[in-house]
Amino acid sequence: xxxxxxxxxxxxxxxxxxxxxxxxxxAAAAFPAVAMSGLAAKxxxxxxxxxxxxxTVARAPQISYLLASDGKTPLATMYDENRRDVKLxxxxxxxxxxxxxxxxxxxxxxxxxDINGVAxxxxxxxxxxxxxxxxxTLTMQYVRLAIAYSATHPADVVAxxxxxxxxxxxxxxxxxxxxxxxxxxxxxxxxxxxxxxxxGAYGIYAASQVYFGKxxxxxxxxxxxxxxxxxxxxxxNDPTTEAxxxxxxxxxxxxxxxxxxxxxxxxxxxxxxxxxxxxxxDKRTPNGCVAANVNEWGFFCDYFYRWWLDQxxxxxxxxxxxxxxxxxxxTVVTSIDVQAQRGADKAVRKAKSVNSKExxxxxxxxxxxxxxxxxxxxxxxxxxxxxxxxxxxxSDPAKSRKGIRGNYPATxxxxxxxxxxxxxxxxxxxxxxxxxxxxxxxxxxxxxSMNAPQQFKSEYxxxxxxxxxxxxxxxxxxxxxxxxxxxxQNMWSAFSASINTYFVPLQQQVGAENVVDAARRAGIQFRxxxxxxxxxxxxxxxxxxxxxxxxxxxxxxxxxxxxxxLAADGKYCEPIPVQEIRDPEGNKLDIAxxxxxxxxxxxxxxxxxxxxxxxxxxxxxxxxCGGTRTAAVVKGIVDAPVAGKSGTTDSEKTxxxxxxxxxxxxxxxxxxxxxxxTNVEMKHKEKDGINPPVYETLRDAMKGKDRVQFTPPGxxxxxxxxxxxxxxxxxxxxxAKSRLKGAGFEPVVSSAKVPSSxxxxxxxxxxxxxxxxxxxxxxxxxxxxxxxxxxxxxTPGNPPGGRPGGRPGG
Numbered sequence: 001x002x003x004x005x006x007x008x009x010x011x012x013x014x015x016x017x018x019x020x021x022x023x024x025x026x027a028a029a030a031f032p033a034v035a036m037s038g039l040a041a042k043x044x045x046x047x048x049x050x051x052x053x054x055x056t057v058a059r060a061p062q063i064s065y066l067l068a069s070d071g072k073t074p075l076a077t078m079y080d081e082n083r084r085d086v087k088l089x090x091x092x093x094x095x096x097x098x099x100x101x102x103x104x105x106x107x108x109x110x111x112x113x114d115i116n117g118v119a120x121x122x123x124x125x126x127x128x129x130x131x132x133x134x135x136x137t138l139t140m141q142y143v144r145l146a147i148a149y150s151a152t153h154p155a156d157v158v159a160x161x162x163x164x165x166x167x168x169x170x171x172x173x174x175x176x177x178x179x180x181x182x183x184x185x186x187x188x189x190x191x192x193x194x195x196x197x198x199x200g201a202y203g204i205y206a207a208s209q210v211y212f213g214k215x216x217x218x219x220x221x222x223x224x225x226x227x228x229x230x231x232x233x234x235x236x237n238d239p240t241t242e243a244x245x246x247x248x249x250x251x252x253x254x255x256x257x258x259x260x261x262x263x264x265x266x267x268x269x270x271x272x273x274x275x276x277x278x279x280x281x282d283k284r285t286p287n288g289c290v291a292a293n294v295n296e297w298g299f300f301c302d303y304f305y306r307w308w309l310d311q312x313x314x315x316x317x318x319x320x321x322x323x324x325x326x327x328x329x330x331t332v333v334t335s336i337d338v339q340a341q342r343g344a345d346k347a348v349r350k351a352k353s354v355n356s357k358e359x360x361x362x363x364x365x366x367x368x369x370x371x372x373x374x375x376x377x378x379x380x381x382x383x384x385x386x387x388x389x390x391x392x393x394x395s396d397p398a399k400s401r402k403g404i405r406g407n408y409p410a411t412x413x414x415x416x417x418x419x420x421x422x423x424x425x426x427x428x429x430x431x432x433x434x435x436x437x438x439x440x441x442x443x444x445x446x447x448x449s450m451n452a453p454q455q456f457k458s459e460y461x462x463x464x465x466x467x468x469x470x471x472x473x474x475x476x477x478x479x480x481x482x483x484x485x486x487x488x489q490n491m492w493s494a495f496s497a498s499i500n501t502y503f504v505p506l507q508q509q510v511g512a513e514n515v516v517d518a519a520r521r522a523g524i525q526f527r528x529x530x531x532x533x534x535x536x537x538x539x540x541x542x543x544x545x546x547x548x549x550x551x552x553x554x555x556x557x558x559x560x561x562x563x564x565x566l567a568a569d570g571k572y573c574e575p576i577p578v579q580e581i582r583d584p585e586g587n588k589l590d591i592a593x594x595x596x597x598x599x600x601x602x603x604x605x606x607x608x609x610x611x612x613x614x615x616x617x618x619x620x621x622x623x624x625c626g627g628t629r630t631a632a633v634v635k636g637i638v639d640a641p642v643a644g645k646s647g648t649t650d651s652e653k654t655x656x657x658x659x660x661x662x663x664x665x666x667x668x669x670x671x672x673x674x675x676x677x678t679n680v681e682m683k684h685k686e687k688d689g690i691n692p693p694v695y696e697t698l699r700d701a702m703k704g705k706d707r708v709q710f711t712p713p714g715x716x717x718x719x720x721x722x723x724x725x726x727x728x729x730x731x732x733x734x735x736a737k738s739r740l741k742g743a744g745f746e747p748v749v750s751s752a753k754v755p756s757s758x759x760x761x762x763x764x765x766x767x768x769x770x771x772x773x774x775x776x777x778x779x780x781x782x783x784x785x786x787x788x789x790x791x792x793x794x795t796p797g798n799p800p801g802g803r804p805g806g807r808p809g810g
Contacts, residue, residue: 058150062329083202097264098228104138112139112179139175145194198234222273225255240282298381304577329584335371343700344376347693354409357395363556367564370573396675423527424553425671427656428647431550437518445720452486456501460545476545493626496614507548513541522562560667570600607713612643620712655682662708668694720773736763755787
């Protein structure tokens with residue numbers, strides 16, 4: 001409200017004079033051509049005191065700023081109008097004085113309407129040959145701007161700016177009221193925050209940034225005078241154009257001299273300011289994700305933008321939410337970790353150039369919060385110009401023949417996060433972790449062992465013509481890489497070596513529907529229509545035999561988040577691209593808080609992670625990983641406790657790797673988004689494969705971070721119900737099988753014979769030979785005679801293989 005008292009007689013005199021001048025005088029002062037028109041007469045007939053006195057002022061559109069997680073590094077700006085309100089204390093005194101010198105010398109003396117100015121304009125405008133004068137004060141100009149910005153209908157905007165005496169009268173009446181309600185400094189601040197300065201700059205903050213690259217508090221006399229001189233005609237007096245430059249300079253010098261007239265500066269200061277060369281930057285504020293601070297960060301920015309449009313907090317429709325973002329003046333501290341993002345950007349481009357049809361995609365999620373710390377792909381984030389296209393022809397031959405271009409090197413499609421037609425990519429054996437989760441929840445421990453054959457005949461029914469069907473049947477029969485047997489495996493060793501014929505029977509035992517459910521709870525979304533159909537019901541999911549081998553489509557983000565759920569001891573967190581959002585008043589919004597819930601027990605999650613340490617070269621005190629590890633170099637390169645898994649699909653059409661610490665979960669997928677049935681083999685360990693971008697991203701993200709150990713699982717979930725294995729040494733193989741079955745174990749006979757003191761052909765011992773899980777597989781070693789048997793320590797042998805030939809796996 002008004003901070004100073006008004007002289008009652010002065011106010012009364014203002015109202016009286018304004019009433020007398022109504023219609024004819026105002027029209028003559030401002031629009032002499034219509035001074036005696038019927039419109040003027042009508043305006044004069046109105047009772048001045050009955051005109052509206054309430055000015056509804058809506059907040060003008062404000063620019064929203066997106067920052068990195070450090071709260072300092074710019075990510076992007078979003079706006080409909082480039083404007084940011086500032087306080088008067090943040091506007092230099094030179095700017096305050098310059099606008100008064102340019103627009104309203106008597107601003108601090110009149111009561112919103114300059115009666116003397118109206119009279120002078122009236123007399124001047126009746127003289128032939130005289131240039132027309134207006135009588136609008138800064139307060140009246142503010143009223144006009146406020147009405148326009150508060151309008152809810154285009155007609156109201158026209159009414160606020162049309163050249164009529166009725167509009168002038170309304171402004172005068174409202175200006176008097178505004179001057180009573182607000183202090184002069186408040187009016188000045190509001191005006192400077194509303195005024196347009198051209199080149200997309202609204203308000204003094206944007207203007208000082210666009211033209212001089214500095215905050216308004218730092219504006220000098222000559223800079224302030226230039227900006228003050230532009231509000232009358234920002235297009236005509238545009239100093240960034242050849243035609244406008246001299247006009248802007250003349251107007252600047254005029255304002256500087258006016259500053260002398262109102263005793264704001266000395267003549268000496270004015271002369272120095274006029275002598276200063278007029279230099280402007282013409283730096284329009286970037287707008288939107290295509291103008292992100294770093295082009296590669298546009299993919300993260302776009303993920304944030306899509307996330308915002310899904311939040312009902314910001315409006316009931318996507319249109320409302322977009323308007324809130326682009327006009328609400330929010331300061332958004334996003335979750336992007338500059339260190340992790342730069343590492344990821346460098347790594348994906350090191351593996352594949354932007355001109356490669358293969359997309360090397362990496363997503364980074366923070367376990368325990370779901371905050372997305374990085375999204376990187378070897379692409380430029382921009383639209384390909386249809387008039388001058390630069391993108392290569394689509395890698396899909398059918399599309400290429402039709403002249404359709406691909407999404408490389410430039411795209412704005414959400415390749416990493418899904419949506420807009422992007423359903424994801426097969427991630428191969430990384431999905432085996434979900435069979436482990438389902439089995440652990442059923443009470444099956446990590447030490448659960450079974451003999452993994454070369455080919456497993458499952459109970460899953462598929463098309464008999466499928467190459468994955470057992471010959472002459474309609475049963476799904478997966479194999480291992482190189483068509484080799486896996487041997488006796490437990491969960492640690494089978495996951496480490498990626499043995500398909502261990503995980504398909506394990507899935508069959510616990511129920512594929514439970515494996516699918518574990519994947520969903522961990523964070524896998526089923527975007528592809530066929531996947532969604534399988535996942536829709538327990539009955540459909542029950543027959544999804546190949547699910548554990550990663551035939552379902554997923555995105556790098558979902559995959560990273562699913563593994564992050566396990567690193568967070570079973571706490572699922574919705575992926576979120578923000579860590580703090582503040583409105584223009586500085587209030588923090590709760591919508592930026594993590595959204596988490598417990599979806600797996602702590603022991604189940606820790607046990608799954610313990611198995612996942614094996615493939616990437618790590619292990620705990622409880623791990624029994626075996627000798628084959630599909631991505632063993634990860635541990636040494638990251639130099640921290642790690643867990644994860646690699647994955648490859650049919651004919652290497654995609655390649656995937658997940659690697660995580662307690663602080664970061666990194667998932668990478670290499671695929672051809674344009675043509676899923678690509679004839680290019682995606683690689684893993686090679687320098688242009690997917691593995692290096694993943695572990696290099698994790699390595700760089702972990703620089704300077706604490707090395708936090710994963711907590712090993714308890715003995716019960718690791719070892720299960722351990723039972724003593726009967727002694728079968730030197731008895732017949734049939735007797736040995738019978739004894740082992742009677743003790744509750746599943747006996748298998750080794751095809752290789754070992755030297756032993758027992759008779760050739762008899763049982764020489766077992767592997768393991770001490771204790772193992774109830775119901776577990778026990779291998780009978782067959783004697784070749786003539787010696788003593790080798791030691792058996794209960795550890796499964798080094799299984800061959802890793803991924804299936806011609807089948808998902810790896």
